[in-house]
Amino acid sequence: MEATKNAAAEEKKCLIWDREHEAMPRPQLAELQLKRLRETVERCYERVPFYKEKMDALGVLPGDIRTLQDVSKLPFTTKYDLRENYPYQMFAEPMKKIVRLHASSGTTGKPVVAGYTAKDLDTWAELIARVLTSGGVTDEDIVHNAYGYGLFTGGMGFHYGAERVGATIVPVSGGLTKRQVMLWRDFGATVLTSTPSYSLVLAEQAAEMGLEAARDLNLRVGFFGAEPWTLEMKEEIEQKLNIEAFDTYGLTELIGPGVSSECPYHNGLHINEDHFLVETIDPDSGEVLPPGQPGEMVLTSLTKEAFPVLRFRTRDRTIILQQPCACGRTTARMRRVTGRTDDMLIIRGVNVFPSQIESVILSIPGLEPQYVIVVDRGSTHMDDFEVLVECTEELLKQEEAALSAVQERLGRELYQALGINARSKVVKPKTLQRSEGKAKRVVDMRDLNH
Template sequence: MYWDESVESLSRSELDALQLHRLRHMVERVSNYSFYHKKFADNHISASLINSLKDIRKLPFTTKQDLRDHYPYGFLCVPKEQLVRLHVSSGTSGQATAIFYSRGDVEHWAELMARCIYMTGARAGDTFQNLTGYGLFTGGLGFHYGAERLGLLTIPAGAGNSKRQIQLMKDFGTNVMHIIPSYALRLQDIMKEAGIHPRRDLKLRIAYLGAEPYSQEVRRRIEEFYGVRAYNSYGLSEMNGPGVAFECPHQLGMHIWEDSYFAEIIDPVTLEPVPEGTIGELVLTTLHREAMPLIRYRTKDLTRFMPGDCPCGRAHRRIDRMQGRSDDMFIIKGVNIFPIQVEQVLMNIPEVGNNYVIVLQRENNIDTMIVRVEVNEKIFIEDMRHLQRIQKKITHDLRSELLLTPQVELVEPHSLPKSEGKAVRLVDQRSL
């Protein structure tokens, strides 16, 4: 049941005590270095202020902009000679950010990932196929090292080249895979076209999903088609990468590994803690990081703490699936909308395909929202009345969910742009 029983079986009081000890030590460490040295000195902050876990609120937040402003080496807490790994963000929304790792960081990351994978039932002797990107993207390497640490036969397939992915699955009996949800949906379409039936032709039984927000309805589609149990995974490069939180077999939220991370959920506007069970922004503090520890890092990811105890027996707190990012929200006619709300509606309609896009436009100073949706090919070609009924149903259901009426356009299968990386679900053309 446990990969590391010494920490996975800790009681709540034992976890709290461990977190407080590591938090005080971490505050003392970062006080002597770069960014935090000045920040703490200016605000008269020291480890002596941390006498309970609630005292973490006395510490300042760290933001993505802080990382950008002190790029590349401003957050280092070890000499450069101790660094063995670098990951860099894409920088698509601004200055890139750099994340550094010591040898100890890489080893601990592999241990966390092995803990996650073991928890779901994967064991030495299984064949693991990693269908996500390597290189500067942390997702591929994180799962790779965790799977190898556990003793799985690991196939570093990387992203894309769908026909080869399928052939690898068939040739080597892949039964565990890591895949971005939107690519799992695309690969599903490719398998259908090729006459591949995973439940009959492949040996898949476990899938790990992450890297982008997705709905429960998408998970249901993936599980039904591939014949797998699909587990939610959460991580971000600033915290190492994947392995921050993971689902156990009960699939009742993702356990945050609280021996390595201290989690808070705050109101992104007031910055105050929200009541348990309320959705807010996840804030994380590293407790076991050598090269580049971060204090109260604002992730921008929206989730909630799951109330109650997990039947698996682990006391590590659970968070819900990500509801999106606070900076993904867009406003149309005064209504706050997240793309995942649209997905939840669409994926509940059987005739809807696996791809959609939301387009925002502005005409005569009026914002409009267009939802383009791929539908079943047979319906699109042969049954115009059915097509009209589907269009009306989608419009009705979206209006009920969003409290406004978007323009719905039904399009042929495979006609919308596709990506082998993270899906682009929102195209905002209002400033063009």
């Protein structure tokens, strides 16, 4: 059996867009990274007052960066720093050279504004070309792009990357879900790009329209990111849409999507290390951790002109792998993001991550991957914790006892996974609000009420 599995693994077709850089020998890659790091640090010091002030306070000059390990001498950059310098103070180029602006959602304050020169946009298109090629996309594909267009980086990032590969791009953006499914069928889309949560909304709509993915659609692969998603959700997407799902990673602060992506071996996301220097740190102490240890990922841009960033604290929890990959790429890989250090909920003194709850939900037959976690503080000033989950139409048609049994099982398994009791409530299908972009899974009333 094992020999058969290995033989199947050997047969995987692995396309590489930029073999020179993606499969560069590690010593040569390290030389290129150091050269680009030194140039970036000098650029930041000379052109961005924030970085000059921070480096001067630490007693660090650009000339002190002599090895890649010296990156640890540099100051961290946080989302707070970027918001404090809103909108343009972090830019290293004058506005006359800035040809595009994007921004984060800004749901917790001012948005983070990202500027791009013409060269930055060219780099970005190349990086997304790598992402799409890693999943087997060629100029013969039709890419249905359901990421949001506008200030959000997802839509336009994948748009120009698909054009760079030579694929046909359908720039649909989010929303009008029924129409999107019609276009899947009528335009013959072979590739889907969207948030993972929205892909399931689309799958739900397709089923309502009587479409079977394997019979009625040409979809073959999908590229999903912009929010944490579990392996269980990946399996759900693959099964409902009859596709191979590829995890992608990016963030507005670094460039948008294109920082890393999976290859057909699905053993971590290959980081584009010629453009981004990666570290993992202890989120509490800031101490740099060796590869292979779980920690918070920190990224430094190496090629950005308009908006270079030093040691950005992503708040994303992952593990960096440096072992060779069978696909032929030599770049380090990151394990899929299991959650953020700042999306962790502390409930009655226990650390709870939404990804843990999602894993439980998706392991129980009769439940849909549509859920909301509500945290509040009752009259006793104790945390009150409720998980609302939609059931399937099939479960709803069964007797009340079947629904009660699933609800009881959900409560038991949440307790086993989390170590605390959560009130669980199974609700009717289509009850919870759908998202056309990033799903809002957590409603924490504690901050609103106190």
